[in-house]
Amino acid sequence: MQMEKLSPAELRALYRQAAHTGPTAGVARGFVQANMMIVPREYAFEFLLFCQRNPKPCPLVEVLEPGQFEPSCAAGADLRSDIPGYRIYEQGSLVKEVSDISSYWRDDLVSFLLGCSFSFESALMEAGIRLRHVDQQRNVAMYKTNIPCTPAGRFQGNMVVSMRPIKSSEIASAVEISGRFPQVHGAPVHIGHPQAIGIQDLAKPDFGDAVEIMADELPVFWACGVTPQYIAELSRIPFCITHAPGKMFVTDLRM
Numbered sequence: 001m002q003m004e005k006l007s008p009a010e011l012r013a014l015y016r017q018a019a020h021t022g023p024t025a026g027v028a029r030g031f032v033q034a035n036m037m038i039v040p041r042e043y044a045f046e047f048l049l050f051c052q053r054n055p056k057p058c059p060l061v062e063v064l065e066p067g068q069f070e071p072s073c074a075a076g077a078d079l080r081s082d083i084p085g086y087r088i089y090e091q092g093s094l095v096k097e098v099s100d101i102s103s104y105w106r107d108d109l110v111s112f113l114l115g116c117s118f119s120f121e122s123a124l125m126e127a128g129i130r131l132r133h134v135d136q137q138r139n140v141a142m143y144k145t146n147i148p149c150t151p152a153g154r155f156q157g158n159m160v161v162s163m164r165p166i167k168s169s170e171i172a173s174a175v176e177i178s179g180r181f182p183q184v185h186g187a188p189v190h191i192g193h194p195q196a197i198g199i200q201d202l203a204k205p206d207f208g209d210a211v212e213i214m215a216d217e218l219p220v221f222w223a224c225g226v227t228p229q230y231i232a233e234l235s236r237i238p239f240c241i242t243h244a245p246g247k248m249f250v251t252d253l254r255m
Helices: 008-016 041-053 118-126 168-178 227-235
Strands: 031-040 060-063 086-090 093-098 109-115 141-148 158-167 217-223 239-243 249-254
Touching: 008 249, 031 041, 031 060, 031 118, 031 227, 041 060, 041 109, 041 227, 086 227, 118 168, 158 168, 158 227, 168 217, 227 239
Parallel strands: none
Antiparallel strands: 031 109, 031 239, 031 249, 060 109, 086 093, 086 239, 141 158, 158 217
16 A cells, blocks of 8 residues: 555555554655644643744644544544554653544543644755665654753743754755755754754664665754653653553644
């Protein structure tokens, strides 16, 4: 099956049936993909403030009313089932990964959709910039950093970044192209020298899959929508649900 040729609605139908549970990198080119964070209403205002204060890792696409699970950015969709994988956190600890969260649903849950860098990858590829994780059908490599986020109430901690090896001759183009899309993380936050942002070993990502960096390439780091998962760990909120890293909600919004 050529996943990259399916429409967002067709992809969501596959995910709803658990017929495909892999990463969403490279699919629905030209459409916005979104990270997801679901918190109890008690924490929703603080998390909204966190997103507003940290638009680089947490660019808001949509916020739903408590208990609502059909977003306006994808008519007929169901956030409880239309993502390839979910994570359940309790007291800041990951307790389960599931393919459907209907049994966990509550009327007080507020869903946040946040822009994802997978969305601008099609623009990079159209410019001739190869992306190794897409070529190798792997999940993008993601790392915890020492870059602090601006706290909001009980939400505080550091940024998570995604990394793509880019040829030195193409970095300026990659920065310019991704910078056109601030709604999905925009331009990189760091280039080269991973130790400068607290990453000790690129071969050991905290999320996703490691990829090789060639002699003519540098690691380029973008803010990542997995940041809220790390923040949930550090902040130890009692309960939240997120997408599984690399497995996004595919919207009907065009880039």
